[in-house]
């Protein structure tokens with residue numbers, strides 16, 4: 001990967017212009033209880049309140065906005081059972097592009113319905129016997145569709161970076177920033193924005209304790225692959241970082257931390273009862289890590305990206321009641 005293939009902060013600002021009027025400028029929320037608890041000044045960037053319920057709308061809309069007329073006419077294909085599927089389906093509908101989404105047969109009915117509700121055509125596969133990437137590539141080839149991956153794509157990374165751009169424009173420089181980490185689209189985009197707008201800010205990625213491939217990759221200096229981790233943070237069950245995302249993370253991110261499922265549940269409960277925010281388990285990663293790091297955050301200005309809020313209510317209640 002040469003540096004010229006990697007997106008830069010200029011790509012993040014270009015993405016912000018494409019997203020203007022289409023994505024929500026999500027609120028930045030503060031809480032005196034949190035500030036007292038951490039002994040810091042904490043700013044939550046609430047992407048759980050983004051369109052379709054997660055920051056992924058930013059990257060998908062940015063990527064689809066850059067299609068040529070030929071690409072628009074032929075359509076887009078994506079493979080995902082989660083927020084990326086809904087982000088691509090909604091962006092495609094807004095831009096008048098046909099969307100095909102490859103999902104596992106056993107994907108939650110609510111997620112299938114949401115994707116179809118946005119006008120996406122769902123193609124099912126068997127996650128135990130079939131390779132979704134292969135299916136996606138076959139569809140792309142056969143029908144001339146453009147494949148948009150969930151994180152390892154310069155336009156996706158640039159789009160995801162617009163959330164932290166907005167955050168820092170609103171708060172001014174921060175001392176530390178905590179960002180949930182799956183395949184690294186959100187973290188690498190956030191790091192591009194932070195390096196440009198707050199060069200001294202420490203940038204931390206946070207992944208589930210059960211799946212710390214990113215942490216291992218950063219320490220070893222190469223992408224480490226793991227089995228699909230067992231965790232309630234289903235938005236961060238990725239097995240490895242991308243080529244583009246890892247190159248940026250290695251260069252611009254200070255460290256990668258982890259949070260346990262129990263810590264995520266505690267944060268979910270706190271944010272629901274005290275801050276009136278419904279946050280999915282993956283969306284709690286940043287706050288959970290900041291709480292664990294409180295000793296080193298005293299007196300600092302801290303940013304936390306709340307990445308998404310898509311969790312079925314019965315599941316939400318089950319996790320909090322258990």
Ligand SMILES: *Cc1c(COP(=O)(O)O)cnc(C)c1O
Nearest residue numbers: 083182183184185186235307308
């Ligand atoms: C996809 C997702 C993540 C992880 O983002 P990456 O770009 O894959 O690192 C975190 N939180 C939520 C809610 C997500 O949907």
